[in-house]
Amino acid sequence: MAPQLDAYFKQVEASSEDFIERLRKAVAIPSVSAMDEHRPDVVKMGQWLASELKNLGAEVELRPLGKQPHKEYLDLPPVVIGRYGNDKKKRTILVYGHYDVQPALMEDGWSTKPFELSVDEKGRMYGRGSTDDKGPVLGWLNVIEAHQKAGVGFPVNLLMCFEGMEEYGSEGLDDFINEEAKKYFKDADAVCISDNYWLGTEKPCLTYGLRGVNYYSIEISGPGQDLHSGVFGGTTHEPMTDLTKVLGTLVDTDGTILIKGIKDFVAPLTDEEKSLYGDIAFTMDNLYESLGSQTGIFPDKERTLMGRWRYPSLSIHGIEGAFSAPGAKTVIPAKVTGKFSIRTVPNMEIDPVNELVIKHVQDAFSKLNSKNTCKVWCQHAGKWWVASPKHWNFTAAGKAVEHVWGVKPDLTREGGSIPVTLTFEQATGKNVLLLPMGSSTDAAHSINEKLDRRNYIEGTKLLGAYLHYVAEEPMEG
Numbered sequence: 001m002a003p004q005l006d007a008y009f010k011q012v013e014a015s016s017e018d019f020i021e022r023l024r025k026a027v028a029i030p031s032v033s034a035m036d037e038h039r040p041d042v043v044k045m046g047q048w049l050a051s052e053l054k055n056l057g058a059e060v061e062l063r064p065l066g067k068q069p070h071k072e073y074l075d076l077p078p079v080v081i082g083r084y085g086n087d088k089k090k091r092t093i094l095v096y097g098h099y100d101v102q103p104a105l106m107e108d109g110w111s112t113k114p115f116e117l118s119v120d121e122k123g124r125m126y127g128r129g130s131t132d133d134k135g136p137v138l139g140w141l142n143v144i145e146a147h148q149k150a151g152v153g154f155p156v157n158l159l160m161c162f163e164g165m166e167e168y169g170s171e172g173l174d175d176f177i178n179e180e181a182k183k184y185f186k187d188a189d190a191v192c193i194s195d196n197y198w199l200g201t202e203k204p205c206l207t208y209g210l211r212g213v214n215y216y217s218i219e220i221s222g223p224g225q226d227l228h229s230g231v232f233g234g235t236t237h238e239p240m241t242d243l244t245k246v247l248g249t250l251v252d253t254d255g256t257i258l259i260k261g262i263k264d265f266v267a268p269l270t271d272e273e274k275s276l277y278g279d280i281a282f283t284m285d286n287l288y289e290s291l292g293s294q295t296g297i298f299p300d301k302e303r304t305l306m307g308r309w310r311y312p313s314l315s316i317h318g319i320e321g322a323f324s325a326p327g328a329k330t331v332i333p334a335k336v337t338g339k340f341s342i343r344t345v346p347n348m349e350i351d352p353v354n355e356l357v358i359k360h361v362q363d364a365f366s367k368l369n370s371k372n373t374c375k376v377w378c379q380h381a382g383k384w385w386v387a388s389p390k391h392w393n394f395t396a397a398g399k400a401v402e403h404v405w406g407v408k409p410d411l412t413r414e415g416g417s418i419p420v421t422l423t424f425e426q427a428t429g430k431n432v433l434l435l436p437m438g439s440s441t442d443a444a445h446s447i448n449e450k451l452d453r454r455n456y457i458e459g460t461k462l463l464g465a466y467l468h469y470v471a472e473e474p475m476e477g
């Protein structure tokens with residue numbers, strides 16, 4: 001295998017500028033799934049991805065997912081599914097990624113235009129979606145191209161599933177995966193997802209756990225329209241006042257969730273689990289570097305990692321309908337919608353958590369004695385996932401990391417959520433591996449999201465090497 005991998009690696013180096021151009025083209029399509037007005041761009045991105053794959057000789061289909069729930073005027077973007085290779089003697093790896101991105105506006109504080117890839121002198125490639133998740137998705141395309149150009153045989157059959165709604169809760173995808181598990185995806189021997197990050201900037205990791213996410217909206221309304229606060233302030237119940245009071249009952253400033261009963265669901269910490277944290281290559285400086293501040297809650301790495309991986313958290317994200325522009329508009333907003341989410345962990349189930357949250361919000365609102373109206377609902381939810389890293393899929397990835405990066409990867413869990421991970425595991429019955437490309441300072445979801453050139457190019461080598469090691473693993477399991 002070594003000469004083949006050497007030739008493949010050399011080709012990745014030789015093609016690296018082309019691969020960066022491919023990422024530039026992808027970043028230029030503002031495929032923001034959460035914004036209705038960008039839906040055509042999300043579709044365009046799916047079509048572009050499909051045409052790139054076709055040009056590489058893959059079989060590709062764009063599968064419709066129907067209308068968007070609660071927004072029936074919008075078609076969901078298609079799932080791009082594909083196959084590269086169909087040799088019964090080879091293993092088949094199913095890879096998943098997403099081609100949609102989080103919103104990004106210059107006025108949020110970006111230093112460069114979010115939808116123009118901008119590469120600085122240190123090789124940091126800034127642009128929305130560069131690390132989450134366009135870079136890793138294109139990594140798989142780069143793997144195919146570099147094998148072809150190097151004349152190296154492709155070691156496995158590749159099945160692909162790239163969606164366009166991940167950042168909006170993967171609407172429609174669970175049903176699709178369940179439906180196709182025994183059809184389009186039936187040959188899959190294992191699944192690989194590259195959509196998370198290293199813990200720091202130097203040491204790669206393999207990830208075997210994710211938190212889940214239950215995402216909520218609280219809508220408070222009263223007045224028939226926005227009002228002048230000088231004329232009506234002091235005469236009417238104000239939705240914003242009610243909402244901030246209710247939001248204030250959810251979580252303490254040290255991150256403690258104040259909803260009664262939530263922590264009873266959390267699996268107790270065992271001695272065995274506790275002992276795993278000490279060996280993980282992570283420092284408080286890694287945290288401060290990726291936070292861009294020293295505002296961590298806990299003083300030590302163990303409790304910080306537990307706070308990210310194995311305990312739930314509640315974050316308040318924003319308020320729709322509130323005045324947020326610069327200046328001093330003296331308005332009383334008539335209707336405001338607060339958004340918050342809970343990252344869930346073993347053994348929190350979606351429905352019992354929803355029941356507690358909804359009751360808590362209703363009780364908190366009724367204590368206000370307000371004449372306004374309060375509605376609360378769970379917008380979307382995806383369950384946590386914890387898998388066994390003792391499977392050939394992880395062994396192969398571990399060998400690939402050692403080959404490319406010269407170091408044994410850490411085995412990590414992740415604070416974020418990729419709800420379809422569990423769906424893939426349950427629907428296919430196969431092992432799922434998370435194999436990240438980007439690092440802790442990539443600022444996914446934030447301003448100035450980036451992917452380091454090194455992580456993109458070495459990451460492309462890693463994905464290819466992983467497929468070669470997969471092909472070498474003994475067949476049992």
Ligand SMILES: NCC(=O)N[C@@H](Cc1c[nH]cn1)C(=O)O
Binds near residue numbers: 418419
């Ligand atoms: N890279 C994975 C990721 O960012 N996932 C999102 C999923 C999500 C759920 N609701 C909205 N987005 C995450 O926030 O973890």
Ligand SMILES: [Zn+2]
Binds near residue numbers: 098166195
């Ligand atoms: Zn992602």
Ligand SMILES: [Zn+2]
Binds near residue numbers: 102132167444445
């Ligand atoms: Zn994301």
